[in-house]
Amino acid sequence: MTTANALSEERSDNSGSAAQRDRRKRILDATYELAKDGGFDAVQMRAVAESADVALGTLYRYFPSKIHLLVSALETQFSDAQERLNMREIPGDDAGERVIYVLKRLTRGMQGDPQLTEALTRAFMFADASVASEIHAVGMSMTSIVTHAMHGTVPEPDAITEEDVVLARVIGDVWLSALMAWVTGRSTAPETAHHIETAVRLILR
Amino acid sequence: MTTANALSEERSDNSGSAAQRDRRKRILDATYELAKDGGFDAVQMRAVAESADVALGTLYRYFPSKIHLLVSALETQFSDAQERLNMREIPGDDAGERVIYVLKRLTRGMQGDPQLTEALTRAFMFADASVASEIHAVGMSMTSIVTHAMHGTVPEPDAITEEDVVLARVIGDVWLSALMAWVTGRSTAPETAHHIETAVRLILR
């Protein structure tokens, strides 16, 4: 999703210290690249470190575990998506239509990179309490995306009711479960889309 | 789907050499014991093998991975719960009340054994495509439990409508997400119960 390739070391023109900056970004880019090709298993810490051209210990200084690394990658992707979506109005005649539109778009995007999605989703699922803050951030993005879609435009904070949040959380739950079913091969892409659509209509009826 | 261990052949000749008795059951029992005390991390394959008094290779013959082992344990627990619930009528005046009753009961049961629940849930979450059939079985039990609760009594197969199944799946999704949030320390037990209750009322309104 991000710039295709910061993997190739771009240290040609800038000598020394310029290449020392942006380790975090290099690491995340390497993570995306490896995940895109081989999924969760291919994101091996030694491989990430080598790809990002940092030492293993440095990788662990930036991300204290493989799960932190992948959930942080997911977090970045989600807040990017949230930002992109916030820039425009969501098409659709009612909340249900708009939410379905947005979720289908999100889902299609993720299904376009199955291995990457598998890596990020499984990390998210496996995360334990130590990753709570990153997971919380992802949840916030998800809720924000859905409430935005429900309202059609970025809502004023005090325009979001208690019920909106409950609805958004439930929709987020369903979306996550559907994504998981797809990632683990228990349902096809069309089935996933259909399940999400049905559930949203049901919840926002 | 009626008996607890549909997977095992459950050899009935249990007299004879006691030590040979049902390795599968010994393994699952050891798994429960270790999980109950120390959660996911404490379920170490060498420890399970030793506890169950089988060789490591034998353990892997019965369960091809730690995830298979734990998801199978979850499967057993779920189909036990399903069986117990099927034996009686569910109290409650409408579908929503009954579903909430059952889910609260289930949730309380799992929260009574936090470490065990953490182990089983995280394994379930982490499972990949190779565990699809076990995961599917868990999903079936879940759906069955919920449709049962919706109807109040074990429904005839043809009394279950398409919509029932959709409702049950959505409820299952929410329940799973709530359980996950609790397991990873992102929400407390009361919050979890409240979220489930709110969501069920919303879905079955």
Next chain:
DNA sequence: CCCAAACATAGAACGTGTTCCTATTATGGG
């Protein structure tokens, strides 16, 4: 300019899931 502290590197080492190998022990058909 100098030095202490923070940051990086390379790589060894360790733990646990998983695989593999060999010898031994049940099992069931003839």
Next chain:
DNA sequence: CCCATAATAGGAACACGTTCTATGTTTGGG
């Protein structure tokens, strides 16, 4: 009873996440 085959035991070996150690290298305040 005997043998072929499968199942099990016991344990070495390997892979990858993670931690640790020893040694530079950068950086910012005096």
